[in-house]
Amino acid sequence: MTTVESYAKVTHLETPRGLIGGAPIAHDAAEAERKYRREPGFPVPLLIAPATLWLVIFLFLPLISIFVFSFWKSTGHGMTPAFTLEHYQAFFASEGFFDPSKPDFLTPSVFIRTLWSTFRFTITVMAICLALAYPLAYFLSMQVENFKWQLTLFLLAMVPFWTSYLIRAVAWLPMLGRHGLINEFLVSFGIVEEPVSFFLYSEFSYTMALVQLYVVLAVGPIFFSLAKIDRTLLEAARDMGATPFQIFREIIAPLSLPGVAIGMIFIFVMVMGEFATAVVVYGGKSSTTGTVILNYYAIANYPFAAVNAFMLMVAMMIGVVIILRLVDIRKEL
C-alpha cells in the first residue's frame, strides 16, 4: 500500500458524520476520498495525449484511408470519391470469371493467387525460422550459464536486426550467383560439376535471404520466454526421474509457446508485407502482394492498390488471430 492510499484509508475511517444519527454524509465522504486518492505523478491525459494524437494521424488515418479509397473510382491519373466495388471484383475474379465461354471461367484472378502464394511462402519462411531460432534460443537460455556470456552471445546474434535490411539482402548477391561463393564451394569440392544457376533469382534465394533477414526476430521472444522459466521446475522434474525429452515436452515447450507465438507473429506480418527483398534477390521475376501494391501505386491506380492493401491487411489479421487462438500470449505481455 502506498502512503497516499493508507492516508486515504485513515480519512475514510474518520469521515464526518451527520448531526443527529451516526450515518456518514455520503457526499462529503466521497469528496474526501477522491481528494486524497488523487494519485501522485503527472496527470495521465497529459502523458498519453501526444503519442495518441501521433498514432491517430500516422497510423489510424492511413489505414482508414486505405479502406475508404478502395471504394473510390480510378480516373487514370488519380481518383475521385465514389462507391464502387469494381476493384474488389477485379481483385477476386479474373476477366472471364462469369463467362462460361472463356478459358478462365471460374478461375480466381492473378491478384488473389498472388496473395495466396505470398501467404504460402510466408508460412514456409516461418517454419524455417522457427526451426533455426528455437535451438539457438534454447542454447543461449539453457546451456549458457554465465550471465555475461549469455548477454554477449545473445547480442551478437541480435545485432543484424539493427543493421540495414536492404544491405543484408544485397549481401546475398556475391554468395548465390553463378560464380557465387556457394557455387565455388560446391564445384571445388566436386559436389556438382557445373555451377548451379538456380541459387540466385529463384525461390531458393528468396527464401534464404528472408530467413536470414527475419530469423533474429524469432530468436528474441523465444529466448526471453525460455529465460523466464523457473529453473526449480526443471530440477524438480529431474529429481522425479523425468528424462530430458520428457522435461522438454512437459515443461519447456509449453512454457515457451508464448515466445514462439510472438516471434511467429513478427515474422508473419513482416514477410507478408515484404516487397524490397523480392526485387533484390528474386530479380522481380515473381511478385508478392507488396510489389503488386507498389506497382499499382506507381501507375497511379490508387484504388486498386488500396484494394490489394486492404486484402493483405485482412489476410494478416486472420493469420494473427489464428496464432493468438492457438497460444495465449497475454501472460507474456
Added chain:
Amino acid sequence: MARWTPERRRKARVKAGFSVYYAVFLLFVYGPMFAMFTLSFQGPRGGVSFPMRGLSFYWWEKLTGPSAVGDLKSSLVRSLILAIIVMVITALFSTMLAMAYRKRFRGSGFLFYAVMAGLMVPGVLLSLGLASLLRVLGIPPAWWYSGLGVHVVWTLPFGFLVMMAVFNRFDARLEEAARDMGADEWTVFREVTLPLITPGIVAAGLFGFTLSYDEFARTTLLAGAQNTLPLDINASLTQRVQPTLFALGTASTLFSLLMIGLFIVIYTILYRRSR
C-alpha cells in the same frame, strides 16, 4: 576436479553440439556481410562476385568521389537528421506512455494495442495509406514530416516495451519518500525518477535511432522529392550492380555497428551510475 561421470560427459557433448550450431548460425547471419565486405576491396577490373581481381580502394574512392551513386552525402545527412529526431521523439513518447501505465486509466488496454499495432502493420500499408491520403489532400510528402511520422509509429512500440520493463522493476517508494518530504511532481521526476530510468531511455533511443536510420519500406512513398539513404541504396539497385554498392553497404553496416557499440557503452556507464 570433478570426475567425468557418463551424465556429465553426455551434457558436455550436448553443449558442444549446441555451440557448434551457434557458430554455424552466426556464419549464416554474418557470412554474406563478410563476403560483401571483402568484395568492396575488389580490384578495378573485378566484378560483383568472387574471385578477387587484385586488392584496391578503387570502389571506395568511387563511392566518395563526386560522381557517386546519386547524391549520397546529402541523403546520408537527411537520414541522420531524421534518425536523431526519431530517437528523441521515441525516447520522449515511450517514457511518457510508460509513466502513464504506472496507473490505471480508461482505455489503457486499447492504447496498448494501438501502440503495438505500429509493430504489426507492414511498412508498405502505412506508406500507401498516408501517401494516397496526402495526394488527395494535395500536400506533397516530405521525409521530415510524413517520413518522420511513420518512422515513429514503427519505433515507438520498441521504446515503449523497454520503458515498461524499466518501470516494472522501479521502486516507487523512492518517489514517495521525496513526496513526503515535500517535493513537487517536477522535482520528484527530475531528482529521483529521471536519474534512475536514464539507461532505459538510452535503450529506447537506440531503437529509435537505428530502426529509423535503416528504415526503407515505410519511407518508400513518403520521402517526397528528397531521398533518405536507404532509398538511394534501393535506387542504385535498379542500375547495374557494381562493387561500389558493396562499399556503400559495408560503410553503412560499420556505421550501424559503431552506433550500437556507442549506445551499449553509454548504457553501461549510465546503468552503473544509476545503481
